[in-house]
Amino acid sequence: MSPSGVYLRNATRMWRSLEPSQASESAALFRAEFPGFVRMIALAPGAVEPPAGRPFTYEDAFGPPVDGVDRLPIMVRPPGAAPAPPAARxxxxxxxxxxxxxxxxxxxxxxxxxxxxxxxxxxxxxxxxxxxxxxxxxxxxxxxxxxxxxxxxxxxxxxxxxxxxxxxxxxxxxxxxxxxxxxxxxxxxxxxxxxxxxxxxxxxxxxxxxxxxxxxxxxx
The missing domain is CATH 3.40.630.30 (Gcn5-related N-acetyltransferase (GNAT))
Structure with missing residues (x-):
């Protein structure tokens, strides 16, 4: 699995845990229906049709940059001891x-x-x-x-x-x-x-x- 895949797998499992009966997954796309919006995560390259007339969030880690669309870094920390905590807890x-x-x-x-x-x-x-x-x-x-x-x-x-x-x-x-x-x-x-x-x-x-x-x- 690619390093980005660590995040994609975790995110799909997390959203599925919230609404298991409303989640579906194919080789290319994870989709979960929530009250008021749809959450989608690309699992492979390919075009996705936004849900008509509904609020949604769609994460695509495979496509190139798109004008007017936020492009954010996926970050991973490998296993290892936690850093020393600050004074605040x-x-x-x-x-x-x-x-x-x-x-x-x-x-x-x-x-x-x-x-x-x-x-x-x-x-x-x-x-x-x-x-x-x-x-x-x-x-x-x-x-x-x-x-x-x-x-x-x-x-x-x-x-x-x-x-x-x-x-x-x-x-x-x-x-x-x-x-x-x-x-x-x-x-x-x-x-x-x-x-x-x-x-x-x-x-x-x-x-x-x-x-x-x-x-x-x-x-x-």
Missing amino acids: AAEVRSAADLAVAERVMIDGFPLRRYQPLRTGTALPPRVLELPGWRVWLAYCDGVPAAGAYTYDDGESNGVYWVATLPEHRGHGLGRAVMTAAIAVAPERPHSLVATDVGRPLYESVGFTEVGQVNWHSRG
């Missing part, structure tokens, strides 16, 4: 109340417009606390919820998703706290993620390197 979310807080931090920290205005549980339903492989992380700044992320361990690799710090709390090592906590849970596995320009320096500093790029098509 992140804790794993255990309760539905804390999950709702973490969900809001991630949605507002990016921000993820699809989920705004946020209805609690729309992006991260409470059942993720019981689903195998899922972990949600939350870091605080002076007692205030400030940074979050979630991870999905598919049994072979650990995917890191939605790493975000609220703008007013950036620069205090909270994103690093979330990343080091996530890595420390499964240092024997490779970790994968898709980076933004803002987050890339952090990911490189904890051992991630670019292994490919993905076109991020979306509507709505």
